[in-house]
Amino acid sequence: MSQITVLQTKNLMKTYRQGENTVYAVNRLNLSFPYARLSAIIGPSGSGKSTLLHILGGLDEPSGGEVWVRTDDGREQNLYAMTEKQLTAFRGKQFGFVYQNYELLPVMTAMENILIPCIYGGAYFDRDWFNRLVDILELGNRLHHLPSEMSGGEQQRVAMARALIHRPRILFADEPTGNLDSRHATELMDLLSLMREEHNQTVVMVTHDMTLAARADVVYRILDGGLDGVGI
16 A cells, blocks of 8 residues: 655745855655654754754745645645744644754743643643653653753753644654653654654654654655655
8 A cells, every 4th residue: 555645845945145156955745655654854953954844834835846745634744835834834834943042931830831732723632631741751850840940851851742742743853852861862763752642643754863763654865955765
């Protein structure tokens, strides 16, 4: 049976002006991300991985090309053909994000940060799922602490819980284990595998960790904004 594609790029471009030169951060990429699978994007620093991830997730408009997403009802939606309001609503419902620098709100506790998609995005709050995430990510004794009172690894785990609380169809993760010790990194990858298997979640992850990349179903290697290799 053929694999369903949930996310696809067509001749995707992102360019910047640097003096008189044009920098190709993303250079004519044609990529397909399969439904309910873990895809890893790897490559050296400055290769365009994070820029690509932000475009895929509707956070940074491309200079050219298209990003297509398969919706719940099986329709194909051109992400950047939406109005800004439509894109914001679509992104808030369909996508989850784990940023490299966490992006936690400093005046909110860990619990409040986790519940942002429910408080401000209108997502349904499932207390049993919340409790399960808190247990898996070992955050039970940190829920009432501010980000400034937590370690980098704890903040990373709060960011992961926030990204997963509304069970998004597609999770985008930028170096999700970058500040975790080996045990917590393994547990986080186990959680992503659980989401894939139990909730049919599609995961698109940028990572430098080849151990993590080895657990992916599809691996895209990016170099100088272009595709340098594919592993399946």
